Amino acid sequence: MSLDSAQLETFAAVVREGSFDAAARVLNVTPSAVSQRIKALEQAAGQVLVRRSKPCQATEAGEPLLRLAGQIALLEREALATARGGRGGDWTRAAIVVNADSLATWFMPALAAVPAELRLLFDIYTDDQEHTAELLRSGAVMAAVTAQNVPVQGCRSQRLGAMRYRAVAAPAMFGTWFADGVTPAALADAPMVVLNRKDRLQHRFLRTLTRRDLDPPIHYVPSVTAFDEAIRLGLGWGMVPDLVADADLAEDRYRELVPGGLLNVPLYWQHWRLESAVLTALTTAVQAAAATALR
Amino acid sequence: MSLDSAQLETFAAVVREGSFDAAARVLNVTPSAVSQRIKALEQAAGQVLVRRSKPCQATEAGEPLLRLAGQIALLEREALATARGGRGGDWTRAAIVVNADSLATWFMPALAAVPAELRLLFDIYTDDQEHTAELLRSGAVMAAVTAQNVPVQGCRSQRLGAMRYRAVAAPAMFGTWFADGVTPAALADAPMVVLNRKDRLQHRFLRTLTRRDLDPPIHYVPSVTAFDEAIRLGLGWGMVPDLVADADLAEDRYRELVPGGLLNVPLYWQHWRLESAVLTALTTAVQAAAATALR
Structure with a gap:
């Protein structure tokens, strides 16, 4: 047939x-x-x-x-x-799914570095890094920036490095909720900012720190820009990539809950196993940008 | 019953x-x-x-x-x-849907101005301004920032002002595609950046300018931060709120396709018709922030 x-x-x-x-x-x-x-x-x-x-x-x-x-x-x-x-x-359409924090930080410069003569039209999708592999599995995209290491069937997986997150809060919010220390009791009461219901980073940080499943009050703010802003404005604490947080920490707009504490999220580049000039050029550009931005 | x-x-x-x-x-x-x-x-x-x-x-x-x-x-x-x-x-949960550009610019400071003693937990959703009223209709949220003026059943609608958009491109991209002027032929060929398939702003601008339905190549970039970045990096032109574009224009990172040309998108605040301290406080804060940010 x-x-x-x-x-x-x-x-x-x-x-x-x-x-x-x-x-x-x-x-x-x-x-x-x-x-x-x-x-x-x-x-x-x-x-x-x-x-x-x-x-x-x-x-x-x-x-x-x-x-x-x-x-x-x-x-x-x-x-x-x-x-x-x-x-x-x-033009050739290149459909790619990227986790929200990569898309807002290091990913667009990678795409801009792909040679213009390939005439690629980027069709970007975004999702939580624990879910980006699903669109690859469904056949909707040719490549993914994902937290999933195991290759999707018919795909190749390469490590890009780790996105490093810091738990931060505005100084005033920190003073209100953590005056007596960043204790399990304070962490159970203090509001946190979460991107959406797929985003489990804040919960992972809490479990790592306290070895308990705490259930604090949550503000959901589904935009990376607005998420960072919500923390700066003191609505709650949250996990921010060091690519973004370090400038705010240097200027005292953020304070770390655990000074020097980092949560590492390893990211992988998965793409169709296919002999293709487009996929080769994309992979080269993404790896070069990740090598600078990630650890 | x-x-x-x-x-x-x-x-x-x-x-x-x-x-x-x-x-x-x-x-x-x-x-x-x-x-x-x-x-x-x-x-x-x-x-x-x-x-x-x-x-x-x-x-x-x-x-x-x-x-x-x-x-x-x-x-x-x-x-x-x-x-x-x-x-x-x-805590009281306040579910609100907000268009992406408002959420990334003036909306979070409005929420931060709501008195803390109301102990609100914000549950924010985002969608295109032409579609935000749907979540209000479905009962999932209590209020919406929307382009729809006609009140959803059981809701009150108040004008917030207009978001003003400029059509901008990076200087190098402008030079490549519009060297012979921003003509209908050039606009039909030049790639544009669009947030997602619900975002019709770029098409509306094209129709206003050329009185034709052009079908140019499109990069889809579904994150406000990455959208602005894609334009700065020269991937295509796109419509950017003046709240964001003006600083880039002043520093020559953007160039206007039609100098001084603006597309106005009137926005409305719709919320449940209900005697509620929470809705009253939200409405006051949102109107005050919009009065400063919108026209």
Whole structure:
């Protein structure tokens, strides 16, 4: 059996853009053409591939085909670019998932260092570092910055170094809640700032420090900029990467809960096992930036 | 019919925390107790209220009860705090949805200005300003910063002012793509940076400027910090709030595509129609901060 590459491309566009209409728009075809191609692909595969939800998603059976669609698109573009002697040609989409703290600190300069003649369009997704591998597994992205070391099936995993976090609070917040020391009792009462419900860093720090599962009051602030700001404004304490915290500590906007105490989060670069100029260039740029920013 | 308030609280916790297990953890009960309470509430309502997905969500029938649960919790806390003469007492959860650019700029200082004796725990959600009203409608949050003026049912809407956006690019990127002017042809070819697939600001700017629906290449960068960085690094042009852009323009890190050209996005504060000290204090703080930051 051979699958139709226009149908695969349409399937990938539906999942990526979230609806049949949006896929039709980016592919410059009618919505009914999109619908026919998806039906034909589902018949060829003998499986329902698209969950017709808002947004549309790949079913479990659809995930291997989603990855296949991405890999074929990448290989096709690269073969055409080589055939043309590297002159001009279309943009190539590079879908990557990155944990929030890497994205806000060292990752964009890495992407900007990829040679412009590759004409990459970056399609970045973000999630907690303990969850970024899921998008790689689902076939939606070609590479991930992730805390997961074990390679996802069909992927290669390389260590990038560790992101180092410090537990910090504003001096006034520290004075209010930790005047009698950073004790388990004070840590159980003091409010902490957490990015979202997947972010377990603050809880890990508490367990490391106190060997207990404490349940303090939590402010959820799902934006790295606003998270840092919430701590500076004294709403609570939280774990901040040393890349960001060190400047604030030097200027007394932050105070460390445990001076010199660090929580290390090793990060890995996982990507499709595929002979590809794009993946090679991305890997080189990401490793070089990580070597400077991470430990 | 009268609904059980412990069951309503459990229902809200399941939707908020995303699973029966997580709800059990925050409520300090067993998962089977959570399961029993949800079943009892669904029997009382005669409707399925929780979609057992990952994460768990309120069904359409569940949404009015989700809002009711939040309103009862808020009123209970406030009545108890008054009964105790305002001394001590528990934290009160304040769930609010805020558009990404507000959250990264003027919103956290507004929250920090809310009197500390109200003991609010902020549970912030973020989405595109055209979509923030959906979470308010679903009952998941008590207030929203939104581009939608028409009040959501049961809510009050107040104008906060306009967020003003400038179309900017790094000087080198400008030189490469707009050397012969910011023409429709150049705008159709030049890559632009977009936050995510809900973000239509760049497309709106293009339509206002050229009166055409252009389809340029897009980098998706779903983090406000990384979005600004992508533009500074020359990956593409994009719409940046003047609160952020003006400093970069003054130091020649950004260049305007249309000098002095602004896109205004009026923002509104919508919140439950409810006599509540918490909502009154939040509204006062948000309006004061918006009066300074917005136009």
